[in-house]
Amino acid sequence: MRVKAFSLVAASFMATSAGHAQTVSAPIAFAVCAGCHSVQPGKTVFGPSLAGLAGRKAGSVPGYAYSPALKASGLTWNAATLDRWLKGPQRLVPGTRMPFPGMQDAKARKAVISYLMTLR
Ligand code: HEC
Numbered sequence: 507m508r509v510k511a512f513s514l515v516a517a518s519f520m521a522t523s524a525g526h527a528q529t530v531s532a533p534i535a536f537a538v539c540a541g542c543h544s545v546q547p548g549k550t551v552f553g554p555s556l557a558g559l560a561g562r563k564a565g566s567v568p569g570y571a572y573s574p575a576l577k578a579s580g581l582t583w584n585a586a587t588l589d590r591w592l593k594g595p596q597r598l599v600p601g602t603r604m605p606f607p608g609m610q611d612a613k614a615r616k617a618v619i620s621y622l623m624t625l626r
Pocket residue numbers: 536538539540541542543552553554556559563564565566567571572573575576583591592601602603604605606609618
């Protein structure tokens with residue numbers, strides 16, 4: 507079920523990026539995130555939408571049921587905090603509900619973060 511949902515989301519994600527020529531295209535490494543995150547404002551998949559992430563306070567999308575840990579983290583998303591988050595979400599925010607072990611490849615993290623910083 508989860509695999510099926512993932513491919514559906516991935517397919518619609520690719521279709522969406524193809525439909526907007528002016529949008530910066532997502533790096534390959536973002537595919538693993540796209541199963542749980544939309545980049546369209548207000549669209550929840552499993553995780554919160556990542557639209558407008560740059561400069562946003564952690565846990566601040568209205569209506570999304572965040573973990574108390576992430577809401578209380580006091581983080582603001584920028585290249586530095588995202589680098590630590592993507593390296594090890596549970597290490598940066600113990601108790602977060604993002605079920606993601608982390609991305610150890612620094613280049614892949616950098617590609618994903620540069621992309622995230624462009625999302626409006
Ligand atoms: C299996 C699902 C899943 C995957 C894969 C996943 N996430 Fe998440 N993500 C979540 C959930 C759930 C939350 C909310 C966590 C919480 O409330 O503690 C979250 C939260 C976040 C947040 C904080 C958003 C906010 O509004 O504060 C960011 C940023 C984020 N994820 C980025 C990513 C990126 C980038 C990737 C890919 C490298 C990724 N996530 C992969 C499920 C996922």
